[in-house]
Amino acid sequence: MGIIKASKVVFEYIRRDEEGNVDSIQTAVDHVDLDVKEGDFVVILGHNGSGKSTLAKQLNALLVPSEGTLWVDGKDTKERKNVRDVRRKAGMVFQNPDNQIIASVVEEDVGFGPENLGVPTEEIWKRVGESLTSVGMLKFRRHSPNKLSGGQKQRVAIAGVMAMEPKCIVLDEPTAMLDPKGRKEVLSAVHELNRKKGITVILITHYMEEAVDGDYIYVMDEGKVVMEGLPKEIFSKVEELKRHRLDVPQATLLAYELKKAGLPLSEGILTRQELAEELERCYVNYSK
Amino acid sequence: MSIILNNVSFTYGEGTAYEMQALKNVTLKIDDGEFIGIIGHTGSGKSTLIQHLNGLMKAVSGEIYFNGRDIYEEDFDLRELRTRVGLVFQYPEHQLFETTVFNDVCFGPMNQGFDKNEAGLRAFEALRMAGVPEKLYYQPPFDLSGGQKRRVAIAGVLAMKPEVLILDEPTAGLDPKGRDEILDLIAGMHKSKKMTVILVSHSMEDVAKYVQRIIVMDEGQVFLDGAPREVFKYYKELEKIGLCAPEVTYLMEDLKARGMAIDGDATTVEEAKQSILKLFQ
Amino acid sequence: MLRDITLGQYYPGNSPVHKLDPRVKLFGALVYIVSLFVFRGILGFLLATVFLIFVIKICQVPFRFMVKGLKAIVILMAFTAVFNLFLTPGEHVLFHYGIFTITMEGVKNAAFMLIRLTYLIVGTSVMTLTTTPNQLTDGLEKALKPLSKIGVPVHAVSMMMSIALRFIPILIEETDIIMKAQMARGANFEEGSLIVRAKNMIPLLVPLFISAFRRADDLAMAMEARCYEGGEGRTKMRPLKYQGLDYGAYVLLLAYLGGIIFLRFFIV
Numbered sequence: 022m023g024i025i026k027a028s029k030v031v032f033e034y035i036r037r038d039e040e041g042n043v044d045s046i047q048t049a050v051d052h053v054d055l056d057v058k059e060g061d062f063v064v065i066l067g068h069n070g071s072g073k074s075t076l077a078k079q080l081n082a083l084l085v086p087s088e089g090t091l092w093v094d095g096k097d098t099k100e101r102k103n104v105r106d107v108r109r110k111a112g113m114v115f116q117n118p119d120n121q122i123i124a125s126v127v128e129e130d131v132g133f134g135p136e137n138l139g140v141p142t143e144e145i146w147k148r149v150g151e152s153l154t155s156v157g158m159l160k161f162r163r164h165s166p167n168k169l170s171g172g173q174k175q176r177v178a179i180a181g182v183m184a185m186e187p188k189c190i191v192l193d194e195p196t197a198m199l200d201p202k203g204r205k206e207v208l209s210a211v212h213e214l215n216r217k218k219g220i221t222v223i224l225i226t227h228y229m230e231e232a233v234d235g236d237y238i239y240v241m242d243e244g245k246v247v248m249e250g251l252p253k254e255i256f257s258k259v260e261e262l263k264r265h266r267l268d269v270p271q272a273t274l275l276a277y278e279l280k281k282a283g284l285p286l287s288e289g290i291l292t293r294q295e296l297a298e299e300l301e302r303c304y305v306n307y308s309k
Numbered sequence: 310m311s312i313i314l315n316n317v318s319f320t321y322g323e324g325t326a327y328e329m330q331a332l333k334n335v336t337l338k339i340d341d342g343e344f345i346g347i348i349g350h351t352g353s354g355k356s357t358l359i360q361h362l363n364g365l366m367k368a369v370s371g372e373i374y375f376n377g378r379d380i381y382e383e384d385f386d387l388r389e390l391r392t393r394v395g396l397v398f399q400y401p402e403h404q405l406f407e408t409t410v411f412n413d414v415c416f417g418p419m420n421q422g423f424d425k426n427e428a429g430l431r432a433f434e435a436l437r438m439a440g441v442p443e444k445l446y447y448q449p450p451f452d453l454s455g456g457q458k459r460r461v462a463i464a465g466v467l468a469m470k471p472e473v474l475i476l477d478e479p480t481a482g483l484d485p486k487g488r489d490e491i492l493d494l495i496a497g498m499h500k501s502k503k504m505t506v507i508l509v510s511h512s513m514e515d516v517a518k519y520v521q522r523i524i525v526m527d528e529g530q531v532f533l534d535g536a537p538r539e540v541f542k543y544y545k546e547l548e549k550i551g552l553c554a555p556e557v558t559y560l561m562e563d564l565k566a567r568g569m570a571i572d573g574d575a576t577t578v579e580e581a582k583q584s585i586l587k588l589f590q
Numbered sequence: 591m592l593r594d595i596t597l598g599q600y601y602p603g604n605s606p607v608h609k610l611d612p613r614v615k616l617f618g619a620l621v622y623i624v625s626l627f628v629f630r631g632i633l634g635f636l637l638a639t640v641f642l643i644f645v646i647k648i649c650q651v652p653f654r655f656m657v658k659g660l661k662a663i664v665i666l667m668a669f670t671a672v673f674n675l676f677l678t679p680g681e682h683v684l685f686h687y688g689i690f691t692i693t694m695e696g697v698k699n700a701a702f703m704l705i706r707l708t709y710l711i712v713g714t715s716v717m718t719l720t721t722t723p724n725q726l727t728d729g730l731e732k733a734l735k736p737l738s739k740i741g742v743p744v745h746a747v748s749m750m751m752s753i754a755l756r757f758i759p760i761l762i763e764e765t766d767i768i769m770k771a772q773m774a775r776g777a778n779f780e781e782g783s784l785i786v787r788a789k790n791m792i793p794l795l796v797p798l799f800i801s802a803f804r805r806a807d808d809l810a811m812a813m814e815a816r817c818y819e820g821g822e823g824r825t826k827m828r829p830l831k832y833q834g835l836d837y838g839a840y841v842l843l844l845a846y847l848g849g850i851i852f853l854r855f856f857i858v
Contacts, residue, residue: 068487069487105819108815112816121812124723124752124756125755129722140825142825142826197481200351270556275557275560275585293556294563297564300564307589388778395774396774403768403797420775420778466775
C-alpha cells in the first residue's frame with residue numbers, strides 16, 4: 022500500500038433546511054481511488070469546482086469520507102484517534118498565503134506546528150532553522166509576514182508544514198494567487214523538497230505547466246477521477262482535457278495543432294525543447 | 310478622445326521613512342478604441358498607473374488629460390471621470406455586497422444619479438453583456454460560482470457605460486476555461502462596443518493573444534511600448550526585469566538556432582503554427 | 591489615516607527591551623499608565639518624561655514609529671484639550687467671552703491631559719513595538735493563568751488576541767482596496783449628512799465582514815491542519831522564564847513608581 026491510498030472515497034455536502042431536513046445533497050467527491058507511492062510527485066488537475074479541493078481536505082482529515090476509506094501512511098482517516106498522526110504525516114498548504122500564517126514573525130509561525138505537537142523547545146528551534154533553510158527563507162526568519170511577497174509567504178507556509186516532519190505535503194492550489202515569479206519560487210521549492218528529502222508531494226492545481234514535471238497526474242471533473250497517467254499520456258489528449266475545462270502547455274498545444282495539420286510529430290510532446298528537437302528531425306527528413 | 314499622461318510621477322508616503330517612488334515621469338497617450346495590455350512584475354507600478362487613469366490616485370507631479378481636459382483642474386468632476394473610465398479591480402467579486410446580483414449591478418448607475426428604471430435598464434444590459442445567465446439575476450451574489458461572481462462584478466462596472474474599461478488581472482484564480490471565457494468576453498466588448506480596453510496581466514501568452522499594444526512597466530517607468538511582436542523581440546531585456554516572452558517566441562528562437570530558416574516573430578500558437586507550416590510547404 | 595495605527599506593529603530589534611520577558615513589559619506598561627494618572631506637578635512630569643526618554647533610548651526603535659500612533663487619536667486629543675480648556679473652573683481667568691471662559695487652571699489641565707495622552711500612547715507603543723504579538727499573548731496567558739482555574743478560557747482569549755493583531759494590517763489594507771473599488775463604481779464616502787454617510791458605508795462594510803469571515807474560516811482550517819487542538823499539551827518556542835535582566839527591570843519599574851508616588855504625596 023502506498024503512502025496515500027483511497028478506496029471508493031465519496032464525500033457529500035449535505036444542506037439542511039431550518040427544520041433539519043435534508044435540502045440537497047451535493048456529491049463533491051465521487052468514488053475516487055488513489056494510490057500514491059512514497060516519494061512521488063503527484064499532480065491533481067481539475068477546474069474550479071471539480072472537487073479537487075474537497076479531496077485535498079480529505080487527505081488531511083479536515084474532512085472525512087462519507088463513504089469509502091482513505092489511508093494515510095496506513096492509517097484510516099475516519100478513526101478519530103488517527104487524526105493527529107494523519108495531519109502530522111500529510112501536511113497541508115492552502116491557497117491564500119495570508120490566511121494560513123498565524124504568527125506575526127516568520128520563525129514563530131514555522132514553530133506553530135511543532136508547538137502543537139508538544140515538541141521540546143530546543144528541538145523546535147532546530148526544526149524551525151532547518152525548515153526555513155529547506156525553502157530558502159532562513160534570512161527572513163525575523164521578518165513580519167506582511168512584508169513578504171506572495172511567493173515568500175507560501176514558502177513560509179511550506180516551512181511551517183516541514184517543521185512537523187511530514188512524509189507527504191498536500192498543496193491545495195498554492196500558486197493560484199501568486200504572480201509568475203512567486204509561482205516559480207514555490208514550485209522549485211516543492212520540487213527540491215521532493216528530490217532532496219524524498220517528501221511525497223501532492224500538488225493540486227489548474228496550471229498545466231506545473232503538472233509537466235510531475236510523476237503521475239490525476240484529472241478530476243464532477244468529483245470523479247476522469248483521467249490518470251503519466252504527463253505524456255495525459256497531455257497527448259488535448260481534446261479530452263479541453264472537455265474538462267482544462268488546457269495544455271503552449272508547446273503541447275502547438276505540437277497538437279501541427280500534427281493535425283499533417284506534420285509527422287511523435288506523441289506526448291511536453292516541452293519546448295522536445296518540440297524543437299522533433300521539428301528539427303522532421304525538417305531534416307523533409308529537406309532530404 | 311484620448312487619455313494623455315504627461316510626465317506623471319507618484320510617490321508613496323512622501324516625506325516618511327517608507328517613501329517609495331511608484332511612478333517616474335510616465336508619459337503616455339492612450340487613444341480611443343485601443344486594446345492595451347500592461348505587463349510588469351509585482352511592484353513595477355502597474356496598479357498605481359491604472360489608478361491614476363480614473364483619478365483614484367493623484368499624481369505628485371505631471372498632468373493627466375482626459376479628452377483634452379486636465380483632470381486635476383479644480384472644477385473637473387472626478388466622480389464623473391470614474392464612471393467614464395471604468396476600473397475593475399483584482400478579485401472584483403470580493404466587492405459584491407447587495408442582496409441580489411441585479412441590485413449589485415445597479416449600484417454604479419444609481420451613484421451616477423440615474424433613477425431606478427434607467428439604472429435597472431443599464432444593469433440588464435450590462436449583465437447580458439457580461440454573459441450572466443438570466444436565472445441568476447435575482448440570486449444573492451454570494452451563492453454564485455467564482456467565475457459567475459467575477460462576471461457580475463465586471464457587469465457592475467459595465468453598467469456605468471464607461472468609454473474606457475480597465476481590468477486588473479481579470480483572470481486571477483480562474484481555471485483555464487474560465488480564463489478564456491473572461492478574455493473572450495473582454496475582447497468581444499472591445500470589438501463590438503468599440504470600447505478602449507486596458508488589460509493588466511501577468512500572462513504573456515494572454516497578452517500576446519489578445520491585445521494590440523503592450524506597455525511594459527518596470528520600476529515605475531515605461532520600459533517598452535509597442536505591438537506584441539515588437540515588444541517580445543526584446544525578450545532578453547524582458548528577462549532582465551523579471552519578465553519573459555510567450556513560450557512560442559522562445560520556440561521560434563530555438564528553431565532559428567537549430568539552423569531552420571523560419572521567418573517571423575510569432576507570439577501566439579496560431580502565428581507559430583503558420584510560420585512552421587510554411588517551412589514544410 | 592487607518593494605516594497609521596501602530597498598535598500591534600512589531601519593530602524587530604535586539605535591544606535589552608526587546609529581550610525582556612513580555613510579562614515585565616506588560617507590568618511596565620501598566621505601571622507607566624498608572625504613574626501618568628498619579629503624577630501631579632512639574633517634578634512628577636519631569637520624572638515621567640525622563641523615564642520615557644530613557645526607555646525609548648534603550649529600545650532602539652526610531653522615535654517616529656512611536657509618534658505614528660498619535661495621528662490616529664489626534665481628534666480624541668483635540669476634544670480632550672478643548673474640554674479641559676473651557677470647562678475647568680478656576681480663579682485666574684485669562685479670557686472671557688459669552689459662555690466661554692478660559693482659566694489658568696484650564697490651560698494647565700489641558701496641557702497635562704495632552705501630555706498624559708501622548709505619553710500613554712507612546713509608552714504603550716514601546717511595549718507593542720518591542721514585543722511580538724505572540725510573545726505578548728504568551729505573557730498575558732501566563733500572567734493570567736490563575737484565572738483559568740475559575741473557568742476563564744485564558745489560552746483561547748490570548749490566542750484570539752494574537753491572531754487579531756496579526757490580521758489588523760491585512761484588514762486595513764483590504765478596507766483601502768474595497769473603498770477604492772466602490773469609489774470606482776461612483777460611491778461617495780466623503781460627502782453627505784451623518785446618516786447618509788453611515789448608509790454609504792454599507793458597500794464597504796458588507797464585503798469587509800464577508801472577507802473577515804472567509805479569512806477566519808480559512809485560518810481555523812489552517813490551524814487545525816497544523817494539529818492545533820487548544821492549549822493542552824502544547825510546548826512553547828519561547829517558554830517564559832525570568833532572567834537577571836527581568837528582575838532588574840522589575841526593580842527599576844518599582845523604583846520609578848515609588849518615585850512618582852513619593853513626588854505626588856510628599857513634595858507637591
